[in-house]
Amino acid sequence: MSSREAILGRVRAAIADTPAEPAPIPRAYRRSHLVPGRHAVELFAERVADYRATVTRTDPAGLPAAIAAALAERSVRRLALPDGFPTELLPPGSEWQWHREPLTVPELDRLDGAVTLAAVGIAVTGTIVLDAGPGQGRRALSLVPDYHLCIIRAEQIADDVPDALARLDPTRPLTFVSGPSATSDIELDRVEGVHGPRVLHVIIIEPEQQ
């Protein structure tokens, strides 16, 4: 008998005493922990910043300048640019080198950072989710370089985890990012940047106020 059949047989024998139809699963928890009246974008910005990430809020017209300011702040010049990234969003000027795929891992390692879009944000937890869609790149792109600048549109921000999971396609490769890489393994002192990017900068694009 194969181990597959053996294990499945043991499982069936082990649960033989249980009722065929178990009690329904209670789902009394909240779909969202956003306090009524609280704006999801406000909370998202606050919670992302709580992880010692930098957060900038801008409107579409201000985006290129916001990107330029973010990169200048950290003197980041050589950046990976994912396929499908809308180049019209990028700041003009020759201070920056945009490196496009295909890039090898050692090439990525020599870059200063990466600029990506995102798939979904989660306000209550301050999380951004990348699903390798256009403008987000494969998973290595936002991982190997030490700096990650992530641009997210306000309408991509879900209130809470249940809503965010419902918006995602689980069959795509997904990365949930909540702040920069961190460890608390040494006396529980939080240290940013062990193996992933040490710096996370999130730019939120909000619709222009009329």
Next chain:
Amino acid sequence: MTNDRGVVWLDTPAFPEAARTALADTQLRANLKRATSTIRDKRLTVAAELDDWEQLRESAAAIKQHTARHLDRYLVQLEEAVTAAGGTVHWAADAAEANRIVTELVQATGESEVVKVKSMATQEIGLNEHLAEHGITAYETDLAELIVQLGDDRPSHILVPAIHKNRTEIRDLFRAEMGHWGQPAPEDLTDEPRELAEAARRHLRQKFLTAKVAVSGANFACADTGTVLVVESEGNGRMCLTLPETLITVMGIEKVLPTWSDLEVFLQLLPRSSTGERMNPYTSAWTGVTEGDGPSAFHLVLLDNGRTDTLADPVGRQTLGCIRCSACLNVCPVFERTGGHAYGSVYPGPIGAVLTPQLVGVEQAASLPFASTLCGACYDACPVKINIPEVLAHLRAKVVEAKDGHTVEGLAMKAAGKVLDSPRLLGAAQKAAALGGRALARDGKIGRLPGPLHGWTDTRDTPAPPAESFRTWWRKNREGGSS
């Protein structure tokens, strides 16, 4: 190192003896107290942010219970979904089979080095040691696991395995050992956590960039979509899960969830319960293989190794709901004082005291169900509502049964049963106890008892029995008295 079922299990010395040694280590106690109280406070703060925490726990417990009751169905569904997405599923009945499968998969790639994401399942089966016997070096890439590996030490906590070491001990270890494994530590390395983390980053970077094979565990796997998840903080997980060509994931069969949307419960409970964060820095989710992104070969090894035996026990099966958050460790008064090593088990603390005896067999880990005060703090902290005190008491009964009542406790209970059955014997015994007890007592307390009873009195005082029993008092004052 491993018992006959293949579970890594040290049991030398047994808990009471190991605990006595640990308790004498003041440095260890200081390190532990600081760490556990810090995580406890953080956990309470972020759990309190969710006013439906109890409802989330109820749902989590019910989802796990439901999954266990249909585990055969969900495992088959998971296998189909992973296979359809381009992965390969392997079934391992025990540790030996899982180790053999992983070793052969690595050998088939022609590689002799693997990078590893911290994983309880691979620790449980002693995978690193098994790979080493076959000439394959496994590099642990989680900072704490690296500290443990460099020190030829053992993890002492599920979440923060090097919690027993302070910064100076870690600095000394990095200076002495890193050079033997790869990039040495800088000469002038101080004990600043930031510098230590930087040394680890440099030490491991070359391994990440060149490794062709990675081995991981899994926090969850969704049966409906075949999606597997790893929850982590440092990014070492992302490195291992995406850069190599081959990914081998070893997962206990209890980690399956029915659907992708069930994660909405567990992704809220796990980070808040384990590190006290609203969300952990990184969660990776993948379904089979994706062309042009991540490994081109994915193998999922489904591990039984005693889990179906646990499933067969109506009281003990709830233990399989464990999501390895380690909240129970941080609230346990026993763990806080003895540390994880005293448990002699890959799974320390309250959850280890119930899980290990079930995985290795109660008779082989007989001291662990007693490594607890039954105070219930672990039950309150558990995000999936595992009634750990109930399982502990259940396992204690099994230990006593296994010894066939030939313990002092067993004999005393048998004698007590007889006495309590007979009013005449009870009256006589109470009179004798009052006389004997008062003869032994000093200042109303009984200190040390002679003979085999000293095991009880060594660690606690017993109040002296009253001068007369309630029955005697009643007879004197009420029966035939004024009322």
